[in-house]
Amino acid sequence: MRIVVAHNRYREAQPSGENTMVDSEIGQLTAAGVEVLPFIRSSDEIPSMPKSAKALLPISPIYAPRAQQDLSRLLTEHRPDVLHLHNPYPLLSPWVVRTAHRHGVPVVQTVHNYRQVCSSGIYFRDGVICQDCKGRALAVPSIVHRCYRDSRAQSALMAATLAVHRGTWRSVDRFIALTSAIADHLTDYGIPAERIVVKPNAVPDPGAPTPLGDGxxxxxxxxxxxxxxxxxxxxxxxxxxxxxxxxxxxxxxxxxxxxxxxxxxxxxxxxxxxxxxxxxxxxxxxxxxxxxxxxxxxxxxxxxxxxxxxxxxxxxxxxxxxxxxxxxVAHEPAGTxxxxxxxxxxxxxxxxxxxxxxxxxxxxxxxxxxxxxxxxxxxxxxxxxxxxxxxxxxxxxxxxxxxxHPDVVLKRHLAIYASLTRAN
The missing domain is CATH 3.40.50.2000 (Glycogen Phosphorylase B;)
Structure with missing residues (x-):
């Protein structure tokens, strides 16, 4: 099995559990005999980009032309079974879903946040839970409150991106929801339940527990x-x-x-x-x-x-x-x-x-x-x-x-890929 893992890494100065989990998953898949083709960009690349590339950054969340060209070459050369997308912002763009589909490659996305709807991705603003943008064609409240990078201009761009790519997200072949709450979020967004699988992340087994401490x-x-x-x-x-x-x-x-x-x-x-x-x-x-x-x-x-x-x-x-x-436990496998x-x-x-x-x-x-x-x-x-x-x-x-446990999670992970390769 050959899998493209696509991810825009968050800045290293900003500790990211998502970066860590993507790296961990790549290691687990490789150890299991899966051929992984990383398609990785990093936000740390932005300061050193040439001026021509920086000029395109404002539109990259909507459409990142260099990323689509590079991905097209990768898909043409290696003909993978599945593209697995994590974070597309800002250097990949959700457009990678369309590019993969144009090449006949099914797409899985692990949903790490609420950014299909919320510009900041966390449904939290000014110290309280905020869902003002749910159900809106354009996330105007996020612009008013500068929810993306504390900038009205960048928030407007992200709001436009979410509007443009509503259909893109709904075309994803399979969503991995890390918990039942994310599954509910996707269902509310309009994703059919049969295209959502709850699969959490794993952490390495530390061994038999020590006696409890206190506090x-x-x-x-x-x-x-x-x-x-x-x-x-x-x-x-x-x-x-x-x-x-x-x-x-x-x-x-x-x-x-x-x-x-x-x-x-x-x-x-x-x-x-x-x-x-x-x-x-x-x-x-x-x-x-x-x-x-x-x-x-x-x-x-x-x-x-x-x-x-x-x-x-x-x-x-x-x-x-x-x-x-x-x-x-509504979304858990039997026996757990x-x-x-x-x-x-x-x-x-x-x-x-x-x-x-x-x-x-x-x-x-x-x-x-x-x-x-x-x-x-x-x-x-x-x-x-x-x-x-x-x-x-x-x-x-x-x-x-x-x-x-990694063994349990990996088995479920591989089953998701297999369901898509059988369908194709």
Whole structure:
């Protein structure tokens, strides 16, 4: 099988889980014997482009002529089975879908955000969830509010791009939705359900979980949409030390908030930006990982890393978080839902004591809990999560093994390609 993987890499100065996952998928596919032809551009190339190329940048999200020429040559020479598209902006353009179809090559796209509708891609503006552009022929609110790169001109270009390529996106042969929330987003956009497959990302298996630590870990960009201020508000509603330690890792514009909290309370520790070894150590030192997103977060990788290490997750009931912790199983394969996980765990572990009382608004999943993005609700959930961590440790690891392990995800990935090659 021969696959073209098309992706516009985000700037290296801007940490990107999407870049990491594309690289990881290419490695997994290659190791499985798939011939991968990378068709990669990088936004880091823009400053060094010649003036003639820079002159075309304003139209490149709509139509990137150089990219189409290069892709046409690649498709003609190698005749791949499938083109797999990730991010097309700004140097590839969604036009690559049309170019692939002109050459008779089916297209798969992994949907990493909401940019079919939202210029910023995250449905979040001025500290709150915003879906003002849903259902509009032209995303005028995004222009008014300068949602793309804080520029009215660039926002107007992106709004035009989304309007021009509405038909392009609807012609994609198969969409990979990372969670059920993305599947619902695509269905709402008008994509038939039979062309959507839910396939999450995978993370490497860290091995058998270590015994639970104590307290909580929050690992994310320290930006408003990730909910750091929500978490700190909830944490302050408990006496110092009553919940163990809150460890916070990451960096960003809200760093002063966590530094102030750490100076104020002995049970808040700021770890700064961590490397892979540091992340592993922080996860192992904790009992529960928190994902306090204030936006419809698509797929916070830290949740999958937590489950792989047998750490349950307390998250907000937004975006893909309920799916990840097993609180939304409508789109999952048979044998991976709550009943299956509970049965499997019961088969090799003694029956646990009953779970602690669950406060109003908190929903339990197979591998954690979700709660409305409200300080009082999160505060009420914190002691429940701490008390129930041991109960959900084994189910958290089992959910990883059944749903997010590289072997499982790769099998589903290859099946998506195979369904399109059989159809052709």
């Amino acid at each position: 909580f870990l929050y690992l994310a960009r320290l930006t408003p949409e990730k909910g750091l201020d929500l978490l700190l508000d909830a944490w302050r509603r408990h006496p110092v030390g009553s919940l163990g330690t809150l460890r916070v890792a990451g960096d960003g514009e809200l760093r002063p908030l966590v530094e102030a909290a750490a100076a104020e309370r002995a049970d808040v520790v700021y770890l700064g930006q961590l490397d892979r070894a540091g992340v592993r150590a922080a996860v192992e030192a904790s009992a529960v990982v928190i994902a306090a997103s204030m936006w419809h977060d698509v797929l916070p990788t830290v949740i999958i890393e937590a489950l792989a290490s047998g750490r349950p997750v307390l998250g907000t009931a937004l975006g893909g978080i309920p799916y990840l912790v097993g609180a939304d 839902g709550p009943a299956a996980v509970a049965s499997a765990v019961a088969g090799h572990a003694p029956p646990p004591a009953g779970p602690p009382a669950v406060p109003a608004g908190l929903l339990g999943g197979t591998a954690g809990w979700v709660v409305p993005p409200d300080p009082a609700a999160l505060a009420a959930a914190l002691p429940v999560a701490r008390a129930g961590a041991a109960l959900l440790s084994a189910p958290a690891r089992l959910r990883y093994e059944q749903t997010f």
